[in-house]
Amino acid sequence: MLDGMDVMVISYTAPSLAKEWDVSPEMLGLIFSTGLFGMAIGGIFLAPFADQIGRRRTIIISALIMGISVFLTCFCQIVEHLLILRFISGLGIGSMLASTATLTAEFAPKKTKDFWVSFVMAGYPLGAVFTGLLTAAIIPIYGWKMAFTISGIITFCALPLIYFFLAESEDYLSKVEIKKVIKEAKEVLEKLPPEAHELLPPFPKVTIVKNSVSSILSNSFRKKTILLWAAIFMAFATLYFLTSWIPKLATTAGLSVSLAIYAGTVFNVGAFSGIIVQGYLSAKFGLRKIIFLFLITTASLMAMFGFFKGSDFILVLFGLIGFGIQGGFVGLYSVAVRLYPTEVRATGVGWAVGLGRTGAIVGPIIGGIFIAAGYSMAINFFLFSIPLIISGLATLNIQFSDSK
Incomplete structure (x- = not known):
């Protein structure tokens, strides 16, 4: 929830921010993408620390980074300061998402x-x-900066809950202790006289998986990893185009700021429902097939968006698109955690989310360019339906050991 709040607060405040500071669509796209770039770096370079220092500690550090940077945003006076703080906030968000999925x-x-x-x-x-x-x-009452103040305070309030009530993964604790136990056992054996060794059984051979990116690109994982990265990249590109630009697109279409924000809210209400339904269906019918179905259906809805222009059904369509794209996209987290063993799970998820977020960086920038060029909402939605089709096909070709 903290991730959703800290990511979306910039999108919901974008219309007011743009009006007050006279920010162009291209610059708004850069602001969105700077935060996403921070998320990519956080996923690639911070999330793997969860395989070193633990999932719980990484989540606490991530929440602290998010809280400080989001709260300080309310003191920004120029766009440059906003860019820096959005990047720092992104570091925490990228690390938080990968660590949370791994721990779950x-x-x-x-x-x-x-x-x-x-x-x-x-x-x-x-x-x-x-x-x-x-x-x-x-x-409307206090201005856009107050939204960041409250978001930062809420994040700080969550820190004690995480610290006192979140337990560390037993899988992690058992796996990371293997090297230590083997080392101590060997030290004890070295102190025994040679004749005692003859009375002991052979020392067991234990394979230790190195927690590095080279492990997730080894022969066993290379094809699966590349397909996963491609699927997440394409899904991220469309998802973050939508989440970043829906309020602004709705405003451009003539809706008030409040109604534009509610358009984004309807999208996310649909997203919540879609994620839950996808998780239930995936457990029963197979993860890859359900993700493919969700993404392809969403691409079809986006391609048909132009037919509903000017209709009250548009808000319902926002909800259905949120249902499908978030349901399918979040399923890719489940794909990532199933692909990798405990020793490299946070690294695998972090790199998948981090590199995938390059799509999230590209999506809003391209969207800003298209909007500035005068492309209609219908054309934008049609163009961004194409990456979803590619994502669905890539997911369908990822093979699990249980083939589901």
Whole structure:
């Protein structure tokens, strides 16, 4: 929920920010993408520390980074300061998402793991919904900076809850202790006289998986990893085009700022429902097939968006698109945690999310260019439906050991 709040607060405040500071669509795209670039770096370089220092510690550090940077945004006076703080906030968000998905997978029962990963990730759009409702009430009275102040305070309030109530993964604790136990055992054996060794059974051979990116690109994982990266890249490009630009696009279409924010809220309400339904269906019918179905259906809805222009059904369509794209996209987190063993799970998820977020960086920038060029909402939606088709096909070709 904190991730959804801290990511979406910039989107919901974008119309007011652009008006007050006279920010162009291209610059707004850069602001969106700077935060996403921070998320990519956080996923690639900070999330792997969860395989070193633990999932719980990484989540605490991530929340602290997010809280400080989001709160300080309310003191920004120029765009450059905003860019820096959005980047720093992105570092924490990127690391938080990968660590949370990893920790959830290691707590969840094997048979229902896909559902529980999706269920916890559903907090993301839920946080976005609450942020939309909050900013719609706050901005007209107190201005856009107050939204960042409150978001930062809420993040700080969550830190004690994480510290006192979040447990560390038992899978992680057992796996990371293997090297230490083997080292201590060998030291004890070295102190025994040679004749004692003859009375002992052979020392067991234990394979230790190195927690580095080279492991997730080894022969066993290379094809799966590349397909996963491609799927997440394409899904991210479309998802973040939508989440970043829906309020602004709705405003351009003639809606008030409040109604534009509610358009984003409807999108995220649909997203929450879609994630839960996807998790349930994936547990019953197979993860890859359900993700493919969700993404292809969403691409079809986006391609047909122009037929509903000027209709009240547009808000319903926003909800359906959110249902499909977030449901399918969050399923990719479950794909990532299922691909990799515990020793490199956070690294694998972090790199997938981090490199995938390059698509999230490209999406809003291209969207800003298209909007500035005068492309209609219908054309933008049609063009951004294409990456979803590619994402669905890539996911369908990722093979699990259980073939589901």
